[in-house]
Each structure stands twice: as structure tokens, then as C-alpha cells.
Amino acid sequence: PAGERTAAGARAMVPGEWEKLLAKRPELAELFAGDADGERLATWLAEAEALVERWFSLEDPTRLEPADRELYVETVLESGLRLRGFIDRVDVAPTGEVRIVDYKTGKAPRPQFAEGALFQMKFYALVMWRLRGVVPRRLQLVYLGSGDVLTYDPGEADLRAVERKLLALWEAIRLATETGDWRPRPTKLCGWCDHQAHCPEFGGTPPVYPLEARPADGGGAPQGRMEAI
Structure with missing residues (x-):
């Protein structure tokens, strides 16, 4: 209560x-x-x-009554790409406006890295929009490690851009799977990685990927799934 x-x-x-x-x-x-x-x-x-x-x-x-908690969502885009994930909390206002909330146990990112943190939330917003036909009014990240709250109010243009990015990501994954050409993306975090022996950037060889990418039924559109949790 x-x-x-x-x-x-x-x-x-x-x-x-x-x-x-x-x-x-x-x-x-x-x-x-x-x-x-x-x-x-x-x-x-x-x-x-x-x-x-x-x-x-x-x-x-004491003022919150979430509509959903740990909500499983799944949708299939026109391209055939399946999106799915678990949303920590969904609030619905009496006026019908939707707020998506996600909790993080770590600290909030610095401003220059905030866009990367919000990508997961925009992913959820895109799935909810496709499922319910309503663009969420607010996306909210709650960082318990630092006590910060990051918010963003998306629009349809934002979500269409996210959809295009997801399709491009999936196409890159499909192509790499077919060709075996997995391009490394070195960053400052590489020094912490335990898989350097398998990374071309460090002279390693990636293992053979066991799955084949198959076109969607009736065409060459990408088929597969992407998840956010």
C-alpha cells in the first residue's frame, strides 16, 4: 500500500x-x-x-501507481526485424500520457555520453509506439549510484531515426555474419577486455559464428531480433 x-x-x-x-x-x-x-x-x-x-x-x-513493472514488450517492424525487451516501469497519466522509467545501479554518465545511455530508452519508446500507437511523453533514467535522474521527451522524428539506426545495425550484423568479417571498434576500454586473443585489433582470430543469416520470407529484408533489457 x-x-x-x-x-x-x-x-x-x-x-x-x-x-x-x-x-x-x-x-x-x-x-x-x-x-x-x-x-x-x-x-x-x-x-x-x-x-x-x-x-x-x-x-x-507514495504518489506512484505504475501501470506496469518489468513489462515484456515485443514488436516486429515492417522490415521483419523483431524488437523486444523488458521495461522496468511504465507510468500512464490519467490523460493517457506514457512515461517509461529505467533504473540503473551505477552513476549517471557525463553529458557527452548521455546520448548513448538514452539509446536504450528510445529503443523502448519505439517498441511502445509500434505496439500502442502512442509516442511516450517522457523517458526517465534513474541512477541510484549517483542520485541523478536523466529525462528526455521524444518525438516521432526521434523514434523514426532510432528505427533507421536499428535497421542499419542489423544489416551490419547480417553482413558480418555472412562474410565472417567482424570489424573491431577499438576504444579506451580495450585494455580491460578479456577477449583480445579473439580480436583482430590485437592479432587474434574471431571464432567462426555458428548461425546463418536468412532473408525474411518473401524478400531480402533483414530478419532477426534485437533485444534491450
Whole structure:
């Protein structure tokens, strides 16, 4: 109930929710293998509780009644490309306006990298538009690690541009799959990568991709799926 949504109450739920998750997915216990005294698990739970409590400084849950939580969405574009993903939260105003909300446990990106972070949200917005015929009024990213909220109000032109970009990405994937020519895209993060032995940028050889790309029924349009979670 809305009136019982307090920070203290939410923090108290964290250990119990972890136990429920373990009951469903026992393999997650391996995350804390060798933690005989439970110190690592206790630290991790305390960090999770801190993130939960921080959220209460960003939004007022007593005033929220989400239309959907962890909503699975899927649609097929005219090209045959299937898009699907899970949306953390969907709010619908009495006037019908839609807000899509996603939670991040990390810190908000610097302004020059905000567009990359918003691409996932525009992906969701495109799927919702194709499914329900309504462009979401607002996209909202909640960064629990830093206590920031990033918002964006998309328009149809934005979503059409996202659709074109997705089609171009899928075409590049299809072509690379057919030819075996996977082009590396080096960045400053390459030094952290564990797969340099398989990367041409470091003199490695990519493994043979096991799947064939097939054209959509009745034509040469790209067929496949792209996911955002």
C-alpha cells in the first residue's frame, strides 16, 4: 500500500528478497563462493540497501501507481526485424500520457555520453509506439549510484531515426555474419577486455559464428531480433 512505502521498510525487505531469489535461482549462490564468514554477502546487501534508500530521495513512491513493472514488450517492424525487451516501469497519466522509467545501479554518465545511455530508452519508446500507437511523453533514467535522474521527451522524428539506426545495425550484423568479417571498434576500454586473443585489433582470430543469416520470407529484408533489457 502507498502509505506503507518507506525507506526503512524497503531496506528491511532486501535480505528477504535475496533469499527468495536464491530459492528460484540457486546458482546465484556461486557469486559468494568461499565467503565462509558471510562478510562479502553482508557488504553486498548493505550496498543494495543503500541504493534502495537513495531512490526515496529521487522519487516519492507514495504518489506512484505504475501501470506496469518489468513489462515484456515485443514488436516486429515492417522490415521483419523483431524488437523486444523488458521495461522496468511504465507510468500512464490519467490523460493517457506514457512515461517509461529505467533504473540503473551505477552513476549517471557525463553529458557527452548521455546520448548513448538514452539509446536504450528510445529503443523502448519505439517498441511502445509500434505496439500502442502512442509516442511516450517522457523517458526517465534513474541512477541510484549517483542520485541523478536523466529525462528526455521524444518525438516521432526521434523514434523514426532510432528505427533507421536499428535497421542499419542489423544489416551490419547480417553482413558480418555472412562474410565472417567482424570489424573491431577499438576504444579506451580495450585494455580491460578479456577477449583480445579473439580480436583482430590485437592479432587474434574471431571464432567462426555458428548461425546463418536468412532473408525474411518473401524478400531480402533483414530478419532477426534485437533485444534491450
